Each structure stands twice: as structure tokens, then as C-alpha cells.
Amino acid sequence: MVNVCQPSNLRQASEAVQSSIGARLEEDRTDSSAVDDEVTYAANLSHSKPSPNSAQNPNPSPSDDQSNSPPNLLHLSFNQDHGCFSVGTDQGFRIYNCDPLREVFRRVLDRGGGFGIVEMVFRWNLFAVVGGGSDPQFPATKVMIWNDQQNRCTRELSFRSEVRAVRLRRDRIVVVLDQRVYVYNFSNLKVMHMVETSENPKGLCEVSQAAESFVLVCPWLQKGQVRVENYSSKKTKFILAHGSRIACFALTLDGKVLATASTKGTLVRIYNTSDGNLLQEVRRGADRAEIYSLAFSPTAQWLAVSSDKGTVHVFSLQVNSVSAGNDKPHNAASDASHALPPTRSSLSFIKGVLPKYFSSEWSVAQFRLHEGCQYIVAFGHQKNTVVILGMDGSFYRCQFDPVSGGEMTQLEFYNFLNSKGP
Structure with missing residues (x-):
């Protein structure tokens, strides 16, 4: 020791x-x-002392x-x-x-x-x-x-x-x-502790931040399976989330809710980490895509998704997870009582007759970006805002309408690499 x-x-x-x-x-x-x-x-x-083998x-x-x-x-x-x-x-x-x-x-x-x-x-x-x-x-x-x-x-x-x-x-x-x-x-x-995983070149892993609850999520040995370690309750749960390999996931700060996406990139699934139950499934699109980033709002009312298609989507979720962060809860979900329900296809009334695609839940808000750049997303501290960071140095702050949805409004754009520092 x-x-x-x-x-x-x-x-x-x-x-x-x-x-x-x-x-x-x-x-x-x-x-x-x-x-x-x-x-x-x-x-x-x-x-x-310095290692003699290290320069x-x-x-x-x-x-x-x-x-x-x-x-x-x-x-x-x-x-x-x-x-x-x-x-x-x-x-x-x-x-x-x-x-x-x-x-x-x-x-x-x-x-x-x-x-x-x-x-x-x-x-x-x-x-x-x-x-x-x-x-x-x-x-x-x-x-x-x-x-x-x-x-x-x-x-x-x-x-x-x-x-x-x-x-x-x-x-x-x-x-x-x-x-x-x-x-x-x-x-x-x-x-x-040590956990074995499937081959994980992207380093997929998320941990909760609540002091009273330590939850760790990582890929498991079977394709499409996620391992959930709850160190507080000393329980391990295995969730078969997708038929393809896991490409990206996100965990709420309290560790209660998990979002997963596969290498196919068309669907995002939301799970309860305590029992492994599927809570909701949302559709990014019909074409394959590489999902770069998933992010929950502090109360898990919203989920933001970025991919190589150059569009950031915001989905309305029907789950509840109280923020366990260090600061006061953000205001992004303050209009919960007036927010849009999950957006469904107009043909969802014949669910079970047509393919599953037509009964899918779609994003309520979108923001278009340049394709060919990798972006990560998070919900901002300002009301109903999303912050987008690009590997080209781009910084976007966008606002979405929780009632009307549609295209997000760009509030700010900067290239942070051009900053000269404090």
C-alpha cells in the first residue's frame, strides 16, 4: 500500500x-x-526517484x-x-x-x-x-x-x-x-476493483458523481452488452442494450439512468441502471451514423446527441433523475410542465402493422453543423441551452424551444483556439 x-x-x-x-x-x-x-x-x-527507463x-x-x-x-x-x-x-x-x-x-x-x-x-x-x-x-x-x-x-x-x-x-x-x-x-x-471488458479502443466508461452512490458503466464481454457496477449496493447488472457493438453511452450524475447507442447509430435507448429495464427508445435517423456524444440534462428531461451526420438532436425523455452535481440544478428543464411530449411519426397510430420505424420517437429540436468534424455536447447553465464543442476549436451555444421544438437558435459562436488566454 x-x-x-x-x-x-x-x-x-x-x-x-x-x-x-x-x-x-x-x-x-x-x-x-x-x-x-x-x-x-x-x-x-x-x-x-525518477524512473531510469523514462526520458x-x-x-x-x-x-x-x-x-x-x-x-x-x-x-x-x-x-x-x-x-x-x-x-x-x-x-x-x-x-x-x-x-x-x-x-x-x-x-x-x-x-x-x-x-x-x-x-x-x-x-x-x-x-x-x-x-x-x-x-x-x-x-x-x-x-x-x-x-x-x-x-x-x-x-x-x-x-x-x-x-x-x-x-x-x-x-x-x-x-x-x-x-x-x-x-x-x-x-x-x-x-x-478491476473489471474485464470487451475490446474497448474508444475507452468507453462512465461513472456517477453522487457522493452517496457510486455507479460505473462499461462495455461487457458480449457484443452490445453493458455492465453496470453499483458499488454502493454491491450489485452488478448486465444489460443487453443493442444487437451491435456499443459506440457511446451517457450516465446521469446520480447514476440511475443510462443512455446507449450502438455502432449502427440509428437508435438511442434509455435504461434504468438498478433493474436494467428499458425506459424509452428514441430514433436519431434511418441511416447509419457514428454517434460522437450523448448528454443528459440535469434532471434527465432532455437528451442531446451528436453524430458524424453534422446534426445535434435534442430528445424529450419520460424519465426522472435528480441532479447529484456540486452546483444547484440548471434551469434547462424548468419548463417541464409545458414541454413537448416525445415526437412520434404521424403513422404511429398503426403501430404493430408497419415497421417499427414508423412508430419511433424523434427529436424535438435540431441544430445543423458542418459535417466532417467531431462534436461533443452538453446542456448549458442558461435556460434551455445546449453547448457544442468541436475538435476544430468551435464553440456553439444554442437555445431550443421546449414547447415548439424545431431548429435551435444559435446564440454564440467562437473559435476557442484563437483565444490569447487570461
Whole structure:
């Protein structure tokens, strides 16, 4: 066991977060014993010597970005409450506030290397980062914990294979490899659990954020099947969600509701994670599509979907899931009593006679984007808004009408890569 951080120190780190990054956002195993054949070690870099086999400096110094040309994006993700987002580039990483859109800070380390994964813990100043690109800042087999208050990496997790994704809670670090998911205690990096998965090159995995409920969702061994681990109730559920391989999924903050899409990309299904029951099925379209992103509104009244077809859809859901986030619930679903019911085909009255397609539930609102770019979506803090981020640096804020539906209204557009920083 490695004593990386005592609970009192972790609380101090949490408090420091609120006074550093939080303030700016509100303004506008010293032992190297292997856990198994995949995990090499977890280390406290404050007390461990540099690895003789590593050419990377584990605690590089931040430096100013001297490049005049925009960097290439390698990673893009929202934080847990969708109030800000992180950007990994081939020249460091950046953190942005969503509302209003503002660059909070950027870090270009002494090597100027790339970051393939940058994950936040709400508005803490601790980040999980993994190297990426043609000149990675760190090996792709290591998860580094960057403490921005100290301007250095303080801890690391090392593996024998490439890290595909990282998910964070206030108390857990979840690392996704090709065929395994590891759950660590955040305070001491002790391995709490390991889950085997099907081949998972996209690093599909989601975790709940409620303090009283820890739910983890990942692909299971059978095609189209999802494994739901409820660590609070100590129950495991297997859901056969689709006939094709899982391409994308989303989990509500409380972990009660799951949305899934397959590689076919025509249907999105909504499940109750506690019993595995299908709650609702909505249709994106008739043609195959690659689903890039799924996102619930805070109360799970709405679901946003983006795909390679260049359209963001908003669906009306008939489920209820109370937000378990750090902040007050958003206002996006405040007009619930006046919202549109799920939009059905005009031929749905002869359900059972015509193919299932004609009785499908369709999106109530849409927004058209340029095809050929990957976009991720989230619901904004403003009433009935959707925030869309593109791997080309585009930022859209759109508003939908919960009563009339139809085409969304574009409220804002920026290219955040052109920002010169705070």
C-alpha cells in the first residue's frame, strides 16, 4: 500500500481548489510492486526517484506558449457539471469556463509535448493527464496527476498498455485500458476493483458523481452488452442494450439512468441502471451514423446527441433523475410542465402493422453543423441551452424551444483556439 496523500491533505487540496481555480471560474507507490500483469505501479512523485527507463521529466515546469499558430486538438471533454471544459493539444493543455466562455488558464510544459487526455474533477486544481500525439509530454501508458497549485505532477499510475480513458470522482480515479477498467482510491491510489471488458479502443466508461452512490458503466464481454457496477449496493447488472457493438453511452450524475447507442447509430435507448429495464427508445435517423456524444440534462428531461451526420438532436425523455452535481440544478428543464411530449411519426397510430420505424420517437429540436468534424455536447447553465464543442476549436451555444421544438437558435459562436488566454 502506498501512502500518497493523507485525508487531511486531500481536504486541504480541495479547499485550495476553491480559492484558486474556483475563484477564477466564478469571476465572469513509492513501492513499485505490480498489482497484476497490467498495472506496473502507482507512485507518489514527491518521494520517488525518477524512473531510469523514462526520458520524461515527471515534474516539468510550465512555460508560456510561444507559438503563434493554433495547436492541434488531441482531446476535448466537459467537466462533471458541464460548467467548464478541458482541451488537450500537441502543445500543452487548456481549461475553459463555459458561461461565459473564457480561457481560465493554459499550461505548456518545458518539453512542449502533447496531451491526449486531460480530465478534471469539477473545479478542483487536480487534473488527470496522459500524453498524446506524435510528441507526447508523458508516456501513453501513464496517468499523471497534475496539481496546478504546485505547478507539477505529484502522483502517477503506470501500466503495461496504453491508457484509453480516465474518469474521475471526488473519491475515485477510474482508468480504462483496452480490455480492463481499474478503480483506484483517490487519496492513496490503492486499487479498489478491476473489471474485464470487451475490446474497448474508444475507452468507453462512465461513472456517477453522487457522493452517496457510486455507479460505473462499461462495455461487457458480449457484443452490445453493458455492465453496470453499483458499488454502493454491491450489485452488478448486465444489460443487453443493442444487437451491435456499443459506440457511446451517457450516465446521469446520480447514476440511475443510462443512455446507449450502438455502432449502427440509428437508435438511442434509455435504461434504468438498478433493474436494467428499458425506459424509452428514441430514433436519431434511418441511416447509419457514428454517434460522437450523448448528454443528459440535469434532471434527465432532455437528451442531446451528436453524430458524424453534422446534426445535434435534442430528445424529450419520460424519465426522472435528480441532479447529484456540486452546483444547484440548471434551469434547462424548468419548463417541464409545458414541454413537448416525445415526437412520434404521424403513422404511429398503426403501430404493430408497419415497421417499427414508423412508430419511433424523434427529436424535438435540431441544430445543423458542418459535417466532417467531431462534436461533443452538453446542456448549458442558461435556460434551455445546449453547448457544442468541436475538435476544430468551435464553440456553439444554442437555445431550443421546449414547447415548439424545431431548429435551435444559435446564440454564440467562437473559435476557442484563437483565444490569447487570461
